[in-house]
Amino acid sequence: MNALSTTRTPAATLDHLNGLPPTTPGDQARSPSGRQNHFRIFVLETRAELMKLLRMPGFTLPAFAFPLMFYGLFGITFGRSQQIGPLTMAGYLLATYGAFGVIGANIFSFGVGIATERGQGWMLLKRAMPLPPVIHFLARMVVGMAFSLVILIGLFALGGFAGGIALPLATWVKLATWLTLGGLPFAAFGLALGYLCGPNAAPAVINLIYLPMAFVSGLWLPYEVLPGLFKTLAPWLPAFHLAQPALGILGADTHAPVARSVAYLLAFTAISMVVGIAAYRRDHKTWG
Amino acid sequence: MRKLLMLIAGLAALIAFFLSLPTPPANGAATATSPESAIVIRNVRLFDGVAVHDAMTVVVEGGTIAAIGPAPSDGSGGATRERVVIPDGAEIIDGAGKTLMPGLIDAHTHTWGDALERALLFGVTTEIDMFTDQASAASMRSEQAEGSVHDRADLVSAGTLVTAAGGHGTEYGITIPTLDGPEQAQAFVDARLAEGSDFIKIVYDDAGGHWPTLDTATLRAAIEAAHARNVLAVVHVSTHEAARTAIEHGADGLVHVWSDELGADGLFAMAAEKGVFVIPTLSVTATMAGTPNVTHLDQDPAIAPYLTPAETGALSRVIEGLPVREDRLAIASKATHELATSGVVILAGTDAPNPGTVHGASMHGELSLLVEAGLSPIAALAAATAEPARAFGLDDRGLVAPGLRADLLLVDGDPTRDITRTRHIVGIWKAGRRVERSQGDTALEGRVKAPDTEAFAQFDQDILDAAFGFGWQPTTDERMGGTSTTSLTLVSPGSRDTAGALLVKGAIGPGFPFPWAGAMVFPGEQPMEMVDFSAKREVVFQARGDGGRYRLMLFAESIGQIPASTFFVASETWQEHRINLRELTQDLRGVWGLAFVAGPAQGDYAFEIDGVSIR
Structure with a gap:
């Protein structure tokens, strides 16, 4: 609010609309270093991304509503008396729909978001701004995490107040932290997809990866009830490795050690980053 | 400044949300999401509700009994393979020298206050209630149906009993509906069933003219009304004549054995022929005979530490104003023995919390009294497990058998030879979840x-x-x-x-x-x-x-x-x-x-x- 409401010359105001730090000589004199400027850009960019999220309910609402709706159906309606190993169905699916929601939030924000904005020429325009690309992606990341947290809060409220789930405070916090941070590899994956796919193909391609991966990894229905082929495939999929430690936090018997899941996700992030950066460079050559 | 405030407010809201999420109760009960991991009880003597099997392995998974099989010959799984599959990560309990049996079912109680919690701490996993507040019974039933009851015994209840105006059951200061005549019986019974009664309990006892009771036509009508709705009709009697009348008119069971005189003229044979069950409630009969603490539960080091001071007091209490007849326990015991030898199904029930009895602990006293009356220890154990489950149609419990609820009691020693070994409790599980026993004086903590x-x-x-x-x-x-x-x-x-x-x-x-x-x-x-x-x-x-x-x-x-x-x-x-x-x-x-x-x-x-x- 502050940044937009300060009285400035018309030229300075334009700069603000572009999300830039003030460039009047006086302001520059007050900024002791470029690092502080970058932080400011980051804050403004995060705000702008957040505003975009709020003002484009076409993306936000489904990404928020789907995990909640499915969890309500499978976890709450049927899940209170059924047991999956040591967990109630409501408890089990809390972890897996948490993973499902978090993956969706990140993969769509980066994948479909970037592909679409590339198509609109918005990413090209961004390059004309004195905005380091890293900061833009960091801002997207923070917003993705915030959105993940909102989805988790919705799921936790449903599970806790309607699903009969009671956990020590530390367990609630641990689960939220793991899932929120565990969404980041999927942000990297989304980045790669966003630069690899054309703007029109992106939503279809991403759904074709996201939904089957979620199902085979046991996010919709418990891994334990999946057919044998899926059980064999699941340990090769990243979604599986986000869900298993989450289940472990709730006290379930997991099908992969936590260390293996973490290693998998780190490797998955690194590969996605390499591919993503390559695709990003290719994209810039094509358009640049 | 405003941004900062908004940020702080947002963080505060986030923290408040997490603090408001449900947490498990502080008493150490397992959380709602991780209730029961697999349990394996190895190489244990198994009383499955009917018979005894030595050296068995029992696997419990997801709250039910998953598998039962002979333990490997060396008892440890080393030399020969276990014939049941041991799940990964299961808690293994060595059953050597111990006996596993179904959780006890007390077939005659009145559940007020913390009755069901206390019962569970002594291995009673189900209480059959013969008269309690219908509203509290209804709320307990719905909690049981949700599967969320782990810290107390399950309740099966008659709710409000059927009695005459001013009859037994009306003297407790609670206003209850009463039955005036046979023509109202069906409507009366239907009203009880609509309230949630699991079965119908009828009082047929005038205590020697002390209070009014139903006439035989109304008794019969009430029994038939219950049968018309496919539910059990059990009858409270105290004399052999009333018992005869109730059995003749179709009662499914008697909730006390008579103690006025033994009775003859084929009464036992008729009871057997009609297929009734009898819940002798010798524990409360002992009180009426002036010897409330006849089994000395409060002296038993296996029981005493778990009794609250109130329970210790209650075990020795007599019924104020009731004339003592010392031969009642002997007559009731003899009648119980005659019934059992005639082939009548006997069910163990205490009538807790009447004077001289308490929920839970008295069940172990009742078992001893049944054995003293002449039942074999195995027959007494069946009377507290498989028989009441069968008599009251509780087909998910009462036996240790695959697919049934894991309501289990593990005791040290062999209660199939020495019935007092049921008191030496090693573990209690309700629906596969272990019950933490607390010593009786923890009630004093914080006092x-x-x-x-x-x-x-x-x-x-x-x-x-x-x-x-x-x-x-x-x-x-x-x-x-x-x-x-x-x-x-x-x-x-x-x-x-x-x-x-x-x-x-x-x-x-x-x-x-x-x-x-x-x-x-x-x-x-x-x-x-x-x-x-x-x-x-x-x-x-x-x-x-x-x-x-x-x-x-x-x-x-x-x-x-x-x-x-x-x-x-x-x-x-x-x-x-x-x-x-x-x-x-x-x-x-x-x-x-x-x-x-x-x-x-x-x-x-x-x-x-x-x-x-x-x-």
């Missing part, structure tokens, strides 16, 4: 200790108060139907030239057999709140009055509802009285009231007390 101050009440100020606790209240027998009156007035001067004293004045009237009226004081912050008086020895006070005999009454957990009392004479001049509290009860851990009262002699009374101290 307030009486302050060290000796001076308790001086009556020298303008207000009627005490050094600690809720303070003074008038007390009379009015709520018991009496007509006695009292008034409390501060007067001056007091004893030994102090400023004031308490004048207690009124009249003792008729209406209640044990009339009283006077001044009561509560040592707890709330009326009836327990205070630990263990460090106190005596009550010392000054009294004067009209020369009459008055009583100091002590109300304590260990004594029960009827207080212990001792007399003092209020002479015309002030006199000091010392009363040793331990003469009133040995267990002073739960004192909740003291009273200075007149009675039982009728007439006007007046006395003053002053300088009350508790040392």
Whole structure:
């Protein structure tokens, strides 16, 4: 609010609309270093991304509503008396729909978001701004995490107040932290997809990866009830490795050690980053 | 600045949300999301509800019994392979020297207060209730249906019983509907079933003309009304004649055995032929015979530590005002034996919490009484597990069999030879979840200790108060139907030239057999709140009055509802009285009231007390 409401010359105001730090000589004199400027850009960019999220309910609402709706159906309606190993169905699916929601939030924000904005020429325009690309992606990341947290809060409220789930405070916090941070590899994956796919193909391609991966990894229905082929495939999929430690936090018997899941996700992030950066460079050559 | 505030508000809301999420209860019960991991009890003697099998391995998964098989010959799984699959990560329990059996089912109880919690701590995983508050039974049933009940026994209840106006069942101060004639029987039974009754219990007992009861036509109509709706009709009787009539008119079961006389003329054969079951309730019969604590549960080191002071007191309590007939237990035991040998199904039930019985612990006493009556230990165990489940149609429990609920009791030793071994509990599981047993005196944790101050009440100020606790209240027998009156007035001067004293004045009237009226004081912050008086020895006070005999009454957990009392004479001049509290009860851990009262002699009374101290 502050940044937009300060009285400035018309030229300075334009700069603000572009999300830039003030460039009047006086302001520059007050900024002791470029690092502080970058932080400011980051804050403004995060705000702008957040505003975009709020003002484009076409993306936000489904990404928020789907995990909640499915969890309500499978976890709450049927899940209170059924047991999956040591967990109630409501408890089990809390972890897996948490993973499902978090993956969706990140993969769509980066994948479909970037592909679409590339198509609109918005990413090209961004390059004309004195905005380091890293900061833009960091801002997207923070917003993705915030959105993940909102989805988790919705799921936790449903599970806790309607699903009969009671956990020590530390367990609630641990689960939220793991899932929120565990969404980041999927942000990297989304980045790669966003630069690899054309703007029109992106939503279809991403759904074709996201939904089957979620199902085979046991996010919709418990891994334990999946057919044998899926059980064999699941340990090769990243979604599986986000869900298993989450289940472990709730006290379930997991099908992969936590260390293996973490290693998998780190490797998955690194590969996605390499591919993503390559695709990003290719994209810039094509358009640049 | 505003941004910062918004950020802080957002963070605060986030923290508040996480703090508001449900957390498991602090008493260590497992959380709702991780209730029961797999349990394997290896190489155990198994009483499955019917028969005994040596060296078995039982696997429990997801709250039910998953598999049962012979244990490997060396007992450890080393030399030969286990014939049941042991799940990964299962808790393995060595069953050598122990016996696993189904959780106990007490077939005759009345569940009030913490009855079901107490029952579970002694291995009783299901209680069949013969009369309780219909509304609380309904809420318990719905909680059980949700599968969320892990800290108390399950309830199966008759709800409101069927009795005549003014008959047995109406004397407890709770207004209940009564049945007037056979033509109303179906509507009456349907109303009970609509309220949620799991079966119908009918009272057919006039206690020798003491109160009215249903006539035989109405009894028959009520039984048939229950049968028309496909539910059991069980009947309360106390004489062999009433038993005969109830069986002849189609009762499915008798909830007591008779104890007036043995009876003959084919009564036992008829009971067997008609296929009724009988719940002898020898525990409460022992009380009626004047020997409430006949099995000495409170002396058994396997039971005593788990009893609360109130339970220890209750085990020795007699029924006030009921004439004792010493041969009742012998007759009831003989009748039980005759029934069993004639082939009648016997079910173990205690009738807790009637005087002399408590929920949970008394079930172990009942088993002993059944064996003393002549049942084999195996027959007694079946009467507490498989038989009641079958009789009441509880087909998910009562046996240790694959697919059934894992309501289990693991005891040390062999109760199929020595029935008292059921008391040596090693583990209790309800629906596969282990029950943590707490020692009886944990009820005392957090109980307030009486302050060290000796001076308790001086009556020298303008207000009627005490050094600690809720303070003074008038007390009379009015709520018991009496007509006695009292008034409390501060007067001056007091004893030994102090400023004031308490004048207690009124009249003792008729209406209640044990009339009283006077001044009561509560040592707890709330009326009836327990205070630990263990460090106190005596009550010392000054009294004067009209020369009459008055009583100091002590109300304590260990004594029960009827207080212990001792007399003092209020002479015309002030006199000091010392009363040793331990003469009133040995267990002073739960004192909740003291009273200075007149009675039982009728007439006007007046006395003053002053300088009350508790040392």
